[in-house]
Amino acid sequence: MFENVIADLLRVDGVKGVAVVSKDGLLIEGQASDRTIDVENVAAMVATIYGTALNVSKEVFHEEAVDMVTLESPKGKIITVEAGENAVLTVITDPRVNLGLVRIYLKRNAQKVASML
Amino acid sequence: MLHGRYVEVVTSFSDPLDLGGRVREGYLHVAWRDGADLKGGYLLVREGEIVGAIAENILQGEVLKGEKALNEILTAVRKGLIKAVEIYEANVDEILEEHPSARVEVDDRGTSGERDINSLLLLLREHRGNVEVRNGPKAWGIYVEKGRVKAARTLAGSGERGDRAVKEMLREMGKIVRDGEYTTRGSLEFSPGDAVEDGDVLLEGLELLREKQRIEKGF
Amino acid sequence: MKGAKVVERMNERSEEMATEVTNLILYGIYKVLGAGARGLGNSIGEELLHAMMEEYGLNFEGSGDPQELLNRFTDVMINTFGFAERGEIDVEGNRVTLKLDNPMDLHALQLLEKKGMKPVLYPMANAIAVAIKKFSGKNVLIKDIRVHDRHVEVEMLILG
Structure with a gap:
């Protein structure tokens, strides 16, 4: 169902994996171009990281709202955005990816996912 | 992108x-x-x-x-x-x-043999109206709507109508694809006796022919 | 200082205390993770389904229809495990509402709500979601968990 979204994001240079994940941690659909990445295993963690970020925002800013969660490691980045009420969209990238471009594509595709759920 | x-x-x-x-x-x-x-x-x-x-x-x-x-x-x-x-x-x-x-060409005229079977398949899937198909002394007129043949008759040759005309055309399809011609130009008129009941058979036959060609070419 | 002391149980194990400890663990998880606790749902559901199938020999094989899976699961949940007094499944299109009367975890959920924490995961519903995904290939989203005085309602969405 979300092959279009996954294909669109995997075409961006430096994007190695894409996952549409329910906020319950269920992998709705995902694909990695790098065989060492198991998107199924990452799904629950990504949902938890995003949800916990919401809780931090609530605690600190008194508002349970997060635009984007970015995890940066020397080996790469994991960027997650909300995709409607019940899901998140996440990408796993190389460390030197064009972040601006990834963000634009993430936002655009998150809207598509939200409209399809 | x-x-x-x-x-x-x-x-x-x-x-x-x-x-x-x-x-x-x-x-x-x-x-x-x-x-x-x-x-x-x-x-x-x-x-x-x-x-x-x-x-x-x-x-x-x-x-x-x-x-x-x-x-x-x-x-x-x-x-x-x-x-x-x-x-x-x-x-x-x-x-x-x-x-x-x-670019892909979806002309309203042409020789099938110059292109391949895909063009004819595409024309039949996309076109709504008359198509005239000729192969040597034989010719057929069909009315199609998104891949379904609604009416058919021979324009030259045996004088078959309806499903029988489609079946005759199918039997000749290999030759039509190789040497025949088709056009959406010109005017054709159909009568109730030309109505086709098995409207999917032409497209299915063409798809099978394409599969056969692929297998023969070793994909 | 160095020493050792051994204490042996003299009385019966307190089930009430065990439940209280479990509730407090749940409370701790909710307190720190908040909405993040929801992300644990699928993993908990996987483990629960695994336990139901492997340890209790429950078999959902051969039923690929989400509705049938839901019915069978609810039947097992009520009649085999006695998880709740009564279960009711309401289906409207791809939206499913599971209503459980007096479920085992009602008290824990009410405790959370009393402390201002809206429940975001429901292991039984998560296990159903995993079962439906595993046997029918359809994804299930848990949209809402509503806690009432005597029952819990879980609203789910089955994706095409």
Whole structure:
């Protein structure tokens, strides 16, 4: 169902994996171009990281709202955005990816996912 | 990635190719899984007609353009692998300038032998109206609507009508594809006796013929 | 200082205390993770389904229809495990509402709500979601968990 979204994001240079994940941690659909990445295993963690970020925002800013969660490691980045009420969209990238471009594509595709759920 | 203005994503459709008419000019973006592969494609459309196609294997990075791409996408459509279609408004001429080999021809005239079976399949799928098919001394007239033959009769030769005329044409299809001609020009009139009940058989027969050709070519 | 002391149980194990400890663990998880606790749902559901199938020999094989899976699961949940007094499944299109009367975890959920924490995961519903995904290939989203005085309602969405 979300092959279009996954294909669109995997075409961006430096994007190695894409996952549409329910906020319950269920992998709705995902694909990695790098065989060492198991998107199924990452799904629950990504949902938890995003949800916990919401809780931090609530605690600190008194508002349970997060635009984007970015995890940066020397080996790469994991960027997650909300995709409607019940899901998140996440990408796993190389460390030197064009972040601006990834963000634009993430936002655009998150809207598509939200409209399809 | 092609440039364009995103219009909508559609997940409920009977035939994804029908969605081409939702934009005056632009493209349909589709993607599907083929075994372990993830494939994607763009169908360039203008006034509801497909004028170009690009297909790619996302994970392998291989790109096909033109008739081969169209064939790849149509096969995915036929297998029901496409679950969502994104519609974009775009300047098709600009895209075709960037990707000239993406162009596909859907002429209203031509010799089948000069192109391949895909062109005839595409014409029958997309066209709504009369098609005149000639092969040497034999000729048939058919009325099609999105791949279904509604009426048929021979214009020269045996004098068969309706389903029998379609079957006769099917028997000759190998020769028609190789040496025949077809056109959507000219005027044809049909009478109730020309009505066809088994309207899918022509397209199915052509698809089988294409599969046979592929197998003979070793894919 | 170095020493050792061994204490042996003299009385019966207190089930009430065990439940209280479990509730406090749940409370701790909710307190720190908040909405993040929801992300644990699928993993908990996987483990629960695994336990139901492997340890209790429950078999959902051969039923690929989400509605049938839901019915069978609810039947097992009520009649085999006695998880709740009564279960009711309401289906409207792809939206499913599971209503459980007096379920085992009602008290824990009410405790959370009393402390201002809206429940975001429901292991039984998560296990149903995993079962439906595993046997029918359809994804299930848990949209809402509503806690009432005597029952819990879980609203789910089955994706095409």
